[in-house]
Amino acid sequence: MSARVPPLAGAGLWQAVMAAAAGRCQCRGACGKSHAKDGGRCGREHGGYQQHHGGGTVRLLTAPADPANLLLPPHRIAALPKQALAAWCLACHDSALTKARKAQQAAAPAEPDALFDL
Incomplete structure (x- = not known):
């Protein structure tokens, strides 16, 4: 793994x-991917090279596990302890994130449009 270059804010975390x-x-x-070639876990490493998605250097970010x-919301994510991050x-x-949004939309009850309710 190459040297880790931290973000400008929250470098310690x-x-x-x-x-x-x-x-x-x-x-x-x-x-949504099995990551089967990498033993079930994504194989991308910080500072490594990614062949797909435009190529270039891999930069990992910290987000909820x-x-x-x-x-x-961002202020709630920022308050999570490091054990809850990945x-x-x-x-x-x-x-x-896309899968989570779709699941949330599918689980939300369909509400009638009150604007046209007579």
Whole structure:
């Protein structure tokens, strides 16, 4: 793994999460992929090279480990303890967030449009 370059804000928390993750994305299928080639866990490492999604250097971010918590407002996510956070590559994070949003929309009861209610 290459040198970890922390973000501008929250560097201490980010470094603690990255150390716990050994600098590797912690997604185990929440994104919709099995990650079977990598033993069930995403193989992207911080500072490594990604062949897909435009290529370039992999930058991991810290976000809630539970995909349902990805939908929390930013101030609630910022208050989570480091044990509730995980390292995510951008591709896994975005896919897990999309899945969580779709699940939330599917679970929401259909409300009639009050504007046209007579």
